[in-house]
Amino acid sequence: TQLLEQSPQFLSIQEGENLTVYCNSSSVFSSLQWYRQEPGEGPVLLVTVVTGGEVKKLKRLTFQFGDARKDSSLHITAAQPGDTGLYLCAGSGGYQKVTFGTGTKLQVIP
């Protein structure tokens, strides 16, 4: 069974601070996605990383895939209240099956 552990589980920070969320596994994934979920809604795709060591940027968000494709990180620079939400990583290993991480709940206080 593939497991994806995210840390921290909860994060409450002030607007303008930087933060990093980690997604770790002992399994190798062919691709990894990050999603953000807001209360009462479904998760929304932010990014997909495929190649070991790959770095992708989405405005103030920087995503990195580990060299061995077992882990990933999400770094947010100068967090804003609009970044508040549940961040989920998800790894693809088997045929069309996706394993979601344990989630990181982020609160950005104005």
Next chain:
Amino acid sequence: DTAVSQTPKYLVTQMGNDKSIKCEQNLGHDTMYWYKQDSKKFLKIMFSYNNKELIINETVPNRFSPKSPDKAHLNLHINSLELGDSAVYFCASRPPSGSSYNEQFFGPGTRLTVL
């Protein structure tokens, strides 16, 4: 022009009842999923259909029966509802293999409460 839609949004019912949740996607995707998100926000896959064929069936009680009348629809029927079935159920779809990396497009969720 909702991409993935689910009905109902909220479902409150008594233990022992039978209920259904419907899902439709207008993205032209071939593969659809049902996920269960528990109170700790953990999202777990339940079923997956590709072109109306069941391809993933995780360890789910057989009280849960998915049905896909066509590749744009995936419904979930639950018999003899139990308290532990209370959760948010998400439908999702993904683009055809070869054009994506298993990216999931989620519906808004159905919050099921069993009393």
